[in-house]
Amino acid sequence: STVLMNGEFIPREEAKVDIEDRGYQFGDGIYEVIRVYNGKMFMAKEHLERLSASSEKIGIAISYSISELTNLLEALIAKNSLSTGILYMQFTRGTSPRNHGFPTDDVTPTFVAYTKLLQRPLENLENGVSVITVEDIRWSRCDIKSLNLLGNVIAKQKAAEAGCYESIQYRELSVTEGSSSNIWIVNGEKIQTHEANQFILNGITRQKIIQLCNENGMELEEKAFSIEDLIDADEVFLSSTTSEVTPITSVNNVPVKEGKVGEVTKKLQGLFVDAIIGECGQ
Numbered sequence: 001s002t003v004l005m006n007g008e009f010i011p012r013e014e015a016k017v018d019i020e021d022r023g024y025q026f027g028d029g030i031y032e033v034i035r036v037y038n039g040k041m042f043m044a045k046e047h048l049e050r051l052s053a054s055s056e057k058i059g060i061a062i063s064y065s066i067s068e069l070t071n072l073l074e075a076l077i078a079k080n081s082l083s084t085g086i087l088y089m090q091f092t093r094g095t096s097p098r099n100h101g102f103p104t105d106d107v108t109p110t111f112v113a114y115t116k117l118l119q120r121p122l123e124n125l126e127n128g129v130s131v132i133t134v135e136d137i138r139w140s141r142c143d144i145k146s147l148n149l150l151g152n153v154i155a156k157q158k159a160a161e162a163g164c165y166e167s168i169q170y171r172e173l174s175v176t177e178g179s180s181s182n183i184w185i186v187n188g189e190k191i192q193t194h195e196a197n198q199f200i201l202n203g204i205t206r207q208k209i210i211q212l213c214n215e216n217g218m219e220l221e222e223k224a225f226s227i228e229d230l231i232d233a234d235e236v237f238l239s240s241t242t243s244e245v246t247p248i249t250s251v252n253n254v255p256v257k258e259g260k261v262g263e264v265t266k267k268l269q270g271l272f273v274d275a276i277i278g279e280c281g282q
């Protein structure tokens, strides 16, 4: 396959990073994952704006404009003839002798992007997934889409060991988010998810769901809820770029209501698919 490295298209095997790249040594960088449907990026502008916001929050200067990045990523998708999949991209602070403080301004960020085939998770969308709850041990700047993912990695591993799809993290009494997803509960007609602050990543899928709720007169509150609220909810679902709107039918081995996919979740799934088709076609 062809990958993009520092603005050039090269074969996957030729893409190499230095052992003193700060992404490798410190996780000092930021990333994005963008869905590709029908060869077209979904919500690319929102992803690239979040990338730009993340880069500003940690002081990495990206020398490409959003339109330059869009053109490069579209070319990458075309070169790999990708229809349904994802595009992964990351910027690190660059290569420099190891030292915690930032290197001098002449050190340029390392930029890598590549595509991967990935079908829509149709079975999970239809039947739902199981999750466990775990303590949120991460730092307090989870709003930055940083390469430092150790807390998330450990949480996801615990889910895998429990035979579950995802871990739902809680900080003190509040549910924050999944290891790589945002978490939602539904009671009656009311939908609730953690507010966008420094304790969660403001998902692009989350933002689309909020827009769909507003456009369709669905009741929505952006406010943290407790583990008890999670356990007692009528419906629970998670959202992410790769998982879209995935129903959660069991938490800690206990079924959510009757363990069936809820009606509000199904309605949102339908609206979300309409949004994909609207932007990327059938």
Ligand code: PLP
Residues within 6 Å of the ligand: 033, 152, 177, 178, 179, 180, 181, 182, 200, 201, 202, 203, 204, 205, 206, 239, 240, 241, 242
């Ligand atoms: N929260 C975390 C910690 C994530 O890693 C992700 C995505 O992988 C999300 C939320 C969902 O974000 P998005 O909808 O932009 O994929």
